[in-house]
Amino acid sequence: MTLDDRPFVYVIMPFSSKFRNVYFSSIKTACEELNLKCERVDEQIIEGTIIDRIYRNITDADLIIAELTEHNPSVYYELGYSRALRKRIISISRDINSLPFDLSTYQALQYGNPKDPNEEVDYQALKENIKNIIEKTIQTAHYRDENIPIVYPASRLIQGGIFDELLKKSEVEIIFCGIHFQWSLSDHEEYILEKLESGVSIDYVITDPTKPSVIEKIARMLSISEENELIRECEDGFRKLERLYRQTVERGCSQNLNVFFTDREPLGRYYLFDHNHHNGSVLATPYTFELRSSHSPTYLYKARTDVARSYIKSCIKLKESSKKYQFS
Structure with missing residues (x-):
């Protein structure tokens, strides 16, 4: 796309x-x-x-x-x-x-x-x-069967491309689910702030960075050799979320940013765009045992497809079972 x-x-x-x-x-x-x-x-x-x-x-x-x-x-x-x-x-x-x-x-x-x-x-x-x-x-025939995803061989290939497009087009709400979102916060902070200022609600559902034992368990599950490296990534990702929140306070849109902590083992990284109002598109990067997520394939499921709806349902259920973090 x-x-x-x-x-x-x-x-x-x-x-x-x-x-x-x-x-x-x-x-x-x-x-x-x-x-x-x-x-x-x-x-x-x-x-x-x-x-x-x-x-x-x-x-x-x-x-x-x-x-x-x-x-x-x-x-x-x-x-x-x-x-x-x-x-x-x-x-x-x-x-x-x-x-x-x-x-x-x-x-x-x-x-x-x-x-x-x-x-x-x-x-x-x-x-x-x-x-x-x-x-x-x-x-x-149509160019594609709508339920067959568009495949990006590595998730890093969506940066500066389809991720930016979907982010810009979102009008109501976005959910990010994953271990952490260090890179998206580093590379897309201004885009995200613009969306929050425009009234778009953005929810982050992330692994609880205050529980190293949970992160260590995930590192072992994903065969990540350096458990401390993943802990540092989660902590750094959360610090960037705190900085993002402070900027939303300055711009008067902090009510649109929500962060949820989960101690459940994630199966992947998911980006949901306008999921309730338009049955929106979903970017999914399943976690694998062999590759870090930046090198793992990412799949784009178009709005209103069966697979997109299934991911939306699962991610919303995860958010509802997670603990909302209260920024001080």
Whole structure:
């Protein structure tokens, strides 16, 4: 999901000049004529590693177009990841009969003369063929089954992206449930304050930082080698909440911030946006035994889906069973 509301077509292909017209004259033009956003990774300003951006593009894409003529290993790698995420894919090649057996079972569009690779390609005809296939895809099915989540390979990838978008769009209420929210308080404090000032209610349901024994138990459960490290993170996260509260007092919106302590072992980190009034979206990062949460996958469940409602129900139940903290 991006701030551009148009469906996103991500193109997987070699970047060499021999494919320039295939991309710009055929693929990209076809998408633009259908009012679709179309990009390759080399067109984007990249923050972080290129592989993280590739994962993000595939995750966000409503449709994948893959150019397979040269059997490029990088293209096949991205194509395999796209298949694993059950993305809708249009494959094109100058010779579909040369595709590996596993790929030959999927529909592919052939263009040009496979017997003469030097023969000029009719890029206008290729554009029209791609448009026709995309239009049929749009007509026959939704881009996604709404109950299938959008997957972010690591939760750190939501920072500065979908997390910010959902935060900005929230109009009534937000709930954060997890061990602590150290990073979101560090990186998004001003956004959160703006929401509180605008009247949005924000509840934090966190592990009780005054009970080291509970945190140590969680550290063992998650196979975190340094129990003291997790204790420090929880304490630091709570200090940031105290600072946030002091700022809400100064701005006259402290009534909109609530903090709840729980000693229950959390199963993950959850962000609920406008959960009661609009049956809102949910970001879920299940805790695993192998990875810290910043490197664990995060799942976005859209508003009004069955899974989103289930997470909302569980998190509200946890909040109701937790102890509300009274700031002094």
